[in-house]
Amino acid sequence: MNQVQTLSRSLTKHVERLEDRQRPLDFRLIGRILTFTRPYAVQRNLLLVTVLLRSIQLPALTWAVAAVINGPIARKDVNGVMWGAAGFAVLSLSTQFVMHYRQLLALQLGESVVCDLRQALFAHLQSLRMRWFHQTRVGRVISRMTSDIEDVRIGVQEVLFVTLVQVGQMLIASCAMLWYDWMLFLMVLGLAPVLWLINHHFHRRLSSDLRNLRESFSRITATLAESVVGIRVTQAFVRQDENARIFGDLAEDHSSYNTAVLRTQGLFLPLLDLNSQVFIVLLLIVGGYRVLQPDSPMAVGDLVGFFFMANLFFSPILIIGNQYNQAMTAMAGAERLFSLLDTPPEWSDPKDAIVLERMTGQVEFRHVTFGYDAARPVLHDVSFSAAPGQTIALVGHTGSGKSSIINLVAKFYLPQQGEILVDGHDLLKVNSDSLHHQMGIVLQQNFLFYGTVRDNIRFGKPSATDAEIVEVLDRLGCGDLLNNLPDGLETQVGERGGTLSSGQRQLICFARALIANPRILILDEATSSIDSATEARLQKALNVLLTGRTSFVVAHRLSTIRHADQVLVLDHGRIVERGRHDELLELDGVYARLHKRFVQQG
Numbered sequence: 001m002n003q004v005q006t007l008s009r010s011l012t013k014h015v016e017r018l019e020d021r022q023r024p025l026d027f028r029l030i031g032r033i034l035t036f037t038r039p040y041a042v043q044r045n046l047l048l049v050t051v052l053l054r055s056i057q058l059p060a061l062t063w064a065v066a067a068v069i070n071g072p073i074a075r076k077d078v079n080g081v082m083w084g085a086a087g088f089a090v091l092s093l094s095t096q097f098v099m100h101y102r103q104l105l106a107l108q109l110g111e112s113v114v115c116d117l118r119q120a121l122f123a124h125l126q127s128l129r130m131r132w133f134h135q136t137r138v139g140r141v142i143s144r145m146t147s148d149i150e151d152v153r154i155g156v157q158e159v160l161f162v163t164l165v166q167v168g169q170m171l172i173a174s175c176a177m178l179w180y181d182w183m184l185f186l187m188v189l190g191l192a193p194v195l196w197l198i199n200h201h202f203h204r205r206l207s208s209d210l211r212n213l214r215e216s217f218s219r220i221t222a223t224l225a226e227s228v229v230g231i232r233v234t235q236a237f238v239r240q241d242e243n244a245r246i247f248g249d250l251a252e253d254h255s256s257y258n259t260a261v262l263r264t265q266g267l268f269l270p271l272l273d274l275n276s277q278v279f280i281v282l283l284l285i286v287g288g289y290r291v292l293q294p295d296s297p298m299a300v301g302d303l304v305g306f307f308f309m310a311n312l313f314f315s316p317i318l319i320i321g322n323q324y325n326q327a328m329t330a331m332a333g334a335e336r337l338f339s340l341l342d343t344p345p346e347w348s349d350p351k352d353a354i355v356l357e358r359m360t361g362q363v364e365f366r367h368v369t370f371g372y373d374a375a376r377p378v379l380h381d382v383s384f385s386a387a388p389g390q391t392i393a394l395v396g397h398t399g400s401g402k403s404s405i406i407n408l409v410a411k412f413y414l415p416q417q418g419e420i421l422v423d424g425h426d427l428l429k430v431n432s433d434s435l436h437h438q439m440g441i442v443l444q445q446n447f448l449f450y451g452t453v454r455d456n457i458r459f460g461k462p463s464a465t466d467a468e469i470v471e472v473l474d475r476l477g478c479g480d481l482l483n484n485l486p487d488g489l490e491t492q493v494g495e496r497g498g499t500l501s502s503g504q505r506q507l508i509c510f511a512r513a514l515i516a517n518p519r520i521l522i523l524d525e526a527t528s529s530i531d532s533a534t535e536a537r538l539q540k541a542l543n544v545l546l547t548g549r550t551s552f553v554v555a556h557r558l559s560t561i562r563h564a565d566q567v568l569v570l571d572h573g574r575i576v577e578r579g580r581h582d583e584l585l586e587l588d589g590v591y592a593r594l595h596k597r598f599v600q601q602g
């Protein structure tokens with residue numbers, strides 16, 4: 001198999017993992033969506049009234065035309081025709097009025113439901129624990145919030161009420177046809193399933209063609225995105241021709257699916273039309289024969305009225321077919337949305353959780369064993385104690401368990417065995433918010449949110465004034481940082497802080513942590529290399545940040561380790577050495593070897 005086929009295959013696999021776009025109607029799900037309309041019961045009930053009126057109005061309009069033809073026109077009664085036309089005009093005006101309000105109310109109801117659903121989903125997402133976020137792809141979370149909710153919105157705003165109007169219209173048209181001529185009505189009833197079957201088959205085929213089309217489009221966009229992001233690698237490895245060939249294949253693939261969609265539409269739409277024409281021919285023959293009978297109870301006007309009603313009976317079949325398709329899409333979206341809403345957080349604080357008032361910052365691990373997957377522990381029987389105000393440096397090879405320890409201190413995960421105590425309280429029994437309020441975290445990636453420098457620093461203390469922010473920056477020895485920024489505190493940091501240098505980003509993260517004045521500080525030192533002047537600055541700021549609080553530092557700088565009260569050396573999830581820097585050097589073990597490498601690299 002050549003490379004083009006391999007890539008296409010792997011992309012196909014990726015796309016095959018796309019979630020199902022449709023699922024059968026499920027009244028449990030529909031009921032659940034409808035519970036979101038409860039706060040808007042008045043609006044929803046008014047909407048149902050307009051739906052009822054709409055289903056009556058269209059047949060009534062048609063009936064009025066037939067009545068005028070059959071009555072005043074047949075009698076050549078000019079006055080009657082004028083009154084009839086006026087009556088029709090009034091009825092038609094009221095029809096438009098009701099249609100306007102039906103659409104408006106449906107629009108408002110759909111928007112309200114979607115807005116509430118989005119908020120419920122966002123609040124729920126924030127309550128989920130770290131493991132869920134690690135296991136779930138961001139794209140999936142975003143599509144819950146966007147395309148799935150959008151499908152539900154269309155379901156509420158359009159599908160539900162349009163279908164009700166159409167079904168109502170069909171029922172009333174059926175009654176009218178029965179009244180005009182029950183035999184002709186039976187003929188119409190016989191044709192309805194044929195039309196429904198053709199329509200259903202058409203939609204199924206179209207839906208499968210459209211799915212192929214969507215998937216091929218996803219392959220194109222995925223390849224395009226990769227090509228743009230990875231252009232440097234492409235050019236460096238002179239892969240342009242190869243990539244162009246792969247892209248060409250995908251583009252041809254997409255084109256063939258597009259043709260298939262058009263071919264399906266081109267085949268079925270005339271077929272549906274033909275079906276209607278056949279129906280008209282049959283109705284003309286049978287209806288005409290019945291009217292022409294000398295003792296026929298059916299007048300010409302009745303036949304005209306019957307034609308109109310038959311049209312009102314058949315046109316909803318096509319519309320309902322379309323809506324049915326949309327409804328199945330909404331079902332798939334709703335099912336995914338609700339299954340996310342029903343995902344419980346991995347754990348919750350006990351009801352009587354201890355609220356930590358003012359912590360001293362004493363932390364103790366007692367025989368802690370932990371694994372992201374319980375069957376595969378990454379920390380084994382870890383025990384240590386950190387006195388208030390101490391700095392604990394975590395050192396070890398990559399994957400040795402340093403970040404896992406800070407994940408446990410921060411109560412992002414719970415251990416499988418052993419206990420973690422803060423101020424003597426088992427973390428399991430501690431109220432998480434009260435812990436997090438007194439905890440500061442500075443991560444390696446320096447995550448900044450979209451907004452200004454001020455917004456980002458205030459994240460640590462929403463009530464902080466500008467004076468407090470400036471004071472914190474001064475304490476960190478980086479007051480001049482603001483002068484170097486184009487708009488001072490007002491400077492936009494761009495997406496993820498993209499408009500700032502990595503040193504500036506780190507300082508802002510330090511300020512964000514310091515302004516909250518945490519009792520426990522967690523710091524994953526950045527490994528990115530920065531110039532020595534910035535490095536010295538960060539070190540000074542770091543010393544300020546660490547002073548007076550219990551700190552856990554995943555240390556990458558020798559100076560941080562030297563100043564630590566305790567260095568914990570990890571190897572394959574176990575603490576293999578512990579002590580101060582000098583003591584560990586004397587041991588001449590794992591740490592001494594790591595140190596040698598540090599010094600050589602440094």
Ligand SMILES: Nc1ncnc2c1ncn2[C@@H]1O[C@H](COP(=O)(O)OP(=O)(O)OP(=O)(O)O)[C@@H](O)[C@H]1O
Pocket residue numbers: 134372373378396397398399400401402403404405
């Ligand atoms: N979210 C996760 N899900 C599953 N396994 C994980 C997760 N995070 C880390 N691990 C695994 O746990 C082990 C310890 O990882 P950890 O991140 O604690 O190491 P580390 O010492 O901080 O490494 P580094 O210095 O590279 O950041 C590794 O084997 C890693 O593959």
